[in-house]
């Protein structure tokens with residue numbers, strides 16, 4: 001017996017599912033250099049344009065001067081520095097919850113929260129389109145794992161009726177590959193009726209959504225009673241790295257005591273927390289970033305609809321164009337790249353079979369003129385793309 005990795009990789013290529021890593025040779029921003037080619041990018045999650053902001057960079061540099069580079073140890077040993085603690089207090093205040101706990105990545109925050117809250121004899125109910133880290137957390141927890149239909153409160157209710165033990169309902173706030181919003185009021189109502197807890201991972205909502213960037217809970221006006229477990233990530237609109245869970249005193253203390261992905265890992269570099277404190281300040285105070293972003297979203301949707309492209313029901317900076325077939329999506333992305341634009345083709349297993357898409361993401365750092373360039377290139381490439389029957393499109 002041996003591991004036949006070559007066949008596995010060959011099959012991946014044959015299915016048009018082989019993934020490659022574009023090599024970024026510049027900072028994040030609309031204009032990047034990738035594999036030696038200057039490109040206009042519409043695929044970053046830096047929704048507010050903070051990843052390369054001079055004040056955030058300065059905060060990181062000053063943080064490194066004062067605190068050094070490495071976290072040094074786990075939080076429970078000697079890795080919990082003053083900047084980590086200050087950031088937790090600022091995030092608690094921002095989310096209007098008693099406490100927040102900082103993690104090195106969103107993947108770990110999700111694994112930590114789910115596995116610390118439910119186990120054997122309990123139930124975890126997840127939207128079928130949840131992010132992989134939430135699904136993995138559910139599987140790892142040992143609780144009864146059930147996936148309800150996307151954003152469907154009735155489907156959730158039926159599963160909750162059969163649930164055992166403590167029940168945790170888990171959903172993305174903004175769905176990462178579709179850009180639509182979780183129907184939180186309806187999901188909360190079903191969870192509440194049955195004494196279940198709701199956990200929301202708002203990785204893509206913090207920053208773009210809510211009057212002060214407070215994400216989907218601010219958008220819907222929901223508090224800790226409706227959403228007792230709130231997760232945010234810091235590598236997207238915050239422009240830095242890491243994640244947090246916000247909630248009650250007991251929730252955070254439970255995570256510190258029992259969440260293995262929190263306990264058994266080195267803390268993030270404290271200078272990153274210094275940078276995030278600055279980006280949090282900008283995210284909250286510079287409302288013009290959200291306003292500009294919303295105008296770009298509206299312009300993109302109007303232009304893409306006019307081109308006859310199939311958009312999804314998304315009011316967020318994630319604006320996928322549904323293509324269907326993986327090979328077609330890859331070819332569309334390649335044609336765009338030939339014209340100097342970078343838009344990722346997202347394929348199964350990241351999205352369900354037959355729903356490959358171009359995941360266009362917009363940022364407050366984009367200009368209207370850049371969005372016009374994208375629309376013009378989309379129109380041009382669409383016309384060049386073989387139709388699904390293999391003919392050239394004429395329109």
Ligand SMILES: Cc1ncc(COP(=O)(O)O)c(C=O)c1O
Nearest residue numbers: 105106107131176201203233235
């Ligand atoms: C919805 C969602 N949750 C969690 C994560 C993971 O966060 P991180 O990149 O910080 O690990 C991502 C993407 O990265 C995401 O899209």
